[in-house]
Amino acid sequence: MTHNNYKSPGNSKRRFDIHIEKNFEVSKVEYGLFTSRVLNSVEKLTSKVKSNEDLAIRISISEFSSSNQVVKYNLAADGKNLSGNSYQTLDERAKAFKSSPPKYNFEFLKVSQSLKERLLMINTLVRDKKLIFDQWNLKSVEPHPSLVFNFFGPPGTGKTLAAHAIADLLKIPMLIVKYSQIDDKYVAENAKNAEAMFLAAKRDGALLFIDEADSLFSSRVTNLAQGSEYGINALRATLLTTIDEFEGIVILATNLVQNIDFAFTSRMEYLKFDLPTKDLREQIWRQHLPSELPLENLSVSELAAVDNVSGRDIKKAIVNAALRARYKNQSSVNQQDLLTEILFIKTKNGCSDIRSD
Template sequence: MSNTNSSPIIVSGLPANLDEADSAYWRSLFDGLARRLIKEKGVSELSILLSTANINSQRDNQINTKQKEGEKRRNDELTVGERAEQYKPRESLFEFDFLILPKQVKDDILSAINLIALESKIFDAWNLRKIEPFPRTALNFHGEPGTGKTLAAHAIAHKLGRPILIASYAQIESKFHGDGPKNVEAIFYAAERENAVLFIDEADSLLSKRLTNVTQGSEQAINSMRSQLLICLEQYKGIVIFATNLVSNYDKAFETRVRSIYFPLPDKESREAIWKQHLFFEGGPPLANDVSLPKLSEIDEVCGRDIKNSVIEAALQAVQDNKSSISMQHLVDAVEKIKSFRINDTDNKILIEKIKSKIE
C-alpha cells in the first residue's frame, strides 16, 4: 500500500479463490484503513506488508539464503593475503622462566626452538638449506588440559622475541564448503608474514587420520583441510605449535613432520615450584604464617591450572571472610572446591579425605 490521501491505494496479493464481490470488499476495507492511517498520522507515504507467519518466515529464509550465497561469493573472491587479515598476532603473556615442567620436557622444547634461533648458522653457514629449503619447527604439545601447553607456546614466543598468533580448530573450519583449506593456508601465511609463532589449539581433528570411504561433505572438508595442512607444513618457514589431548589417532604423515612432546601432570617437585610461583612473588598476596609449600605439594592429581585457580579462589574466600591474609585452610578448601568441579561425588570424598590426611 502506498502514497497519500489523494492518490490511489494499491492492494495486491489477495487470495485467488475470492470472487469478485469479496475482492472488492477487502480492497475497499484495506483502502479505507490505509487512508485513515495516512490522515490521522499525517504521513506522506505508506508501505505495509501484511502476511501470515509462515509466509514471512519463508521470505526471511529466502533473504538469509541470498545473504549466505553473497557472503560465500565474497569469501571465494578473497586472496590468501586478504583472508589472512582475520588472524592477528598478539604479544606473548608469559616469559620462558615462568614455565615449570620436568627437565626433560623443557630440554626437548629448548632443543626444538633452537633450530629456529640458530637458523642462520645451521642452514646458511653450514649450507643445510640445500637439503631443507624451508627450515621450521613443528611441535605437538599433547597431554591433559591445564598442564601448560598454552603457557608453553607463549613462553616460546617470548624467548624468541616474537608475537604469537593463536587460533583454534573452530576458528579455522568454515560453514562454507571449501573455505576450511583456504583458512589453513591463510593462517600459515599470516604467521609467516608477521614472523609470529603460530599456535593452533584444539588441533586433534586436524592431526587425526584422514578418512577413507568418504560419504559426506563434512568428511570431505576435513580431509581437504588435513591435506592442505601437510602442504603448509612443507612450505612454512617458522615455528608452529599444535595443542592436543589425544595422541593415539594421529595420521602417520604428521608423525614424521611434527615432533610430539608430552605434558604430564606435575610431579611433587613441580607442584611445589608452581605453588611457590603463584603465591610467593614480588607484590603477591598476603599469606598467613601457616602456609606450607611442602604440604601443598603433597596434594596430587592437580595441574598447573588447578593451582592457579585455587590461589584465586583462596584469595576470594579470604577477602569474603574479612581476613587480612590467605591461610593454609583457605588454600586447602580452594583445592577441594576446584576438584569438585570436575570429578564425581564418590571420588571427590575420597580425594578430600586424602588431601586432609596429607596436611595434618
Template sequence: MNASRDIRIQGIPDTVPEPTAAVCRSRLLTAVNKLIDETGLDNIRITVGDASSFSSFWENINLPGRGDSNQKNRDPELSPEERAKRYEAQQPIFTFKQLVIPEEVEEDLLLAVDLIRLEFKVFDEWGLRKIEPFPRTALNFHGKPGTGKTLAAHAIASKINRPILVASYAQIESMYHGEGPKNVEAIFLAAERDNALLFIDEADSLLSKRLTNVTQGSEQAINSMRSQLLICLEQFRGVVIFSTNLVENYDKAFETRVRNINFPMPDETCRREIWKRHLVEELPIAEDVSIEKLAQIEDVCGRDIKNAIIDASMRAARQDKEEIGISEFLDSVDRIKKARINVTSEPMQLTPKEKEEVAEKVKAAIAKKEQETTS
C-alpha cells in the same frame, strides 16, 4: 562480557544429571557471550545435532543473517593474501622465566629453540637448503589441560624474539563448504607475513585420523582441511607449534612431520615452585600455610593451583576474613578436583593385585560352571 544479555538455553534432556547439565549451560553461556562480544552480532541461534539432521534443518529455517547478506560474508573470491589479513600476530605474553616444567621438558624446548636459532647457519651457510628448500620447526605439545602448553608456546616465541599468531580449530572451521582449507592456507600466510611463531590449539580436531567412506559434506570439508594443512606444513618456512589434549587421535601421517613434546602433570618439585610463585607477597596468608604441605597435593596442574588460590582468596574475602588459612586452600583444591568432568579414551589399567583377583574369580566361575554341567 555483557552480563545483562537474556540468553536462553533449552533442550537438555531431563535424564542428564543436573550437575552435568549445569556445567554444560555455564560453558555454553560463556562461549556464546564471547562470540557475541567478538563479532558484534545482535541475535544468534545455535543448534546442536548430528550432521544428517542439518541439511533439511537449514533448508527450512529462516534466521537473521541468512540470505544475500550471509553470502556476502562468505567472501569466496578473496585471495589467500586478502584472507590472511583477518589474522594478526601478537607479542608473546609469557617468558621462559614463568615456565615451571620438569628439566627434561625444558631441555626439549631449549633444543627446539637452538634448532630455530641455527637455521641460517645449517641451511644457508652449510648448503642444506639445496635438499630442504622449506626448513621448518614443527613441534607438537601434548598433555593434560593446564600443564603449560600454551604458556610454553609463548615462552618460545619470546625466546626467539618473534610475535606469536594463535589460532584454534574454531577460527579455522567454517560453516561454508570449501572455506576451511582456505582459512588454513591464510593462517600460514599470515604467520609468514608477520615472521611469527604459529600456534595452533585444539590441533587434534585438525590432525586426527582422516575419514574414509565419506558421505557427508561436512566430513569431506574436514578431510580437505587436513590435506591442506599437510601441504602448508610442507611449504611453511617458519615455526609452528600444535597443541592437543588428545594426541592419541592424531593421524599417523603427521607423526613424522612434528617433534613431539609431552607435558606431564607437575611433580612435587614443580608443584612447590608453582605454589610459591602464585602465593604473591601481598596475599594475607595465615601462619599455618605451608608450601611444603601444599606441594604434596597430587593430581593438580598449574592451572588448578592458580584457580585454587583465587577461589580461596575470594571465599575468604566474602567472609570478611583477615587471613587465608591452609584449610581454605585445601578446600578449594578439593572443590576443583570434584568439579572435573573426567573423560578417558583409554581403559583403566588394573594393578597386579586386581589382575590376580580377577583371574581367581574367572577360575572360580569356570570351576562352578563345570561342576554344574557334570552334576
C-alpha cells in the same frame, strides 16, 4: 566427470554444467579429495570473472549411499564462491588472524629440566639452522628439518606457556589460532581459512601456535557419505601441503595426541608435558601467590603434597580460595581455604574425563 558448455538463448552468460559421479574403482578418500579440488578450481575460476553476467557454473555430485540410493549435492557459482559468500582473497582472509607479543618467558615456565632443555633446543635449531644443516652438511642426512612441534599432555601443564616462552626467547610475535577460527559453516571455506592462517604467520614473522590441534589435524574422514566430508578432507590435504611449504615455527597443542592424523606425524617433533612433580608444584604455588595477598598459617609444602593437579589447577585454587575468604568476610586467606579449593579441584578432575590425554 562430465560437463556441458552452452549459452542460454538471448543471454550472453556462458554456462557450465559439471556432473561428478563416483567410480567404484576409486577409493572414497581419493574420490573426496578429487571432488574437493574440482570445487576449489571452480571457485578460483569464478573469482577471476569481473561480472556475474559473464559466467555461471552448476555442479552436481552423485554417489551411492549405504542403502544404494543416489545421494546428490548441487552447488552453483555465479561470480561468487560456492559457499555463497563474496569472494575473499587469501590476503583478505589473513587479516582476520592477528599476532601479538608473547606474554611469558622461561622464568615463568615450571617444567622438568629435561623438557626445558628440549624446549631451549628449539631456539638453537632456529638460531643455528644454517650452521648445522648447511656448513655441517646435516642436510645430507635430513634435507627437510622440521620446525613443527606437537606439545601434548593433560590440560594445564604449560603447553601454551612454553610456546610464549619460545617466542619471547626468539623475539618474535605469536599468532595464536584455535580450531573455531578455522571452522566455517561452509566447509569448503575451512581449507582457505587454514591457508590464510599460515599466510598471516608468514606476514608477521610470527610463531604459529595452534591450540586444540587434535580437532584440526585429526584423522582424515574416510566415510564420504555426507557432503561436508569433502571439505574436511580438502582441509587435511591443504594442511599437508601448507605445513610442508611453511618456513616458520609451528607449535601444536593437544590433549588427544592419539587423534592426530598419521600423515602429519612424520612432519612433527613431539614433546610431552606431564603433570608437575611435588617439587614443581611447590614452585608453582610460590610463583602464583602474590606478595600482596594476605595469608595466614601458610604451608606451601603441605599444599604441594596434593598430587595429580596441574599448574592451571593451582592457579584456579588460589583465586577460588581468595573468593572463599571474602565470602566468609575474612581479611586474609588461610591454609584451609587453599587446601579446600585444591582438593575440590582434584576431586572434580578425578570424576570427569577432562584429564584424559
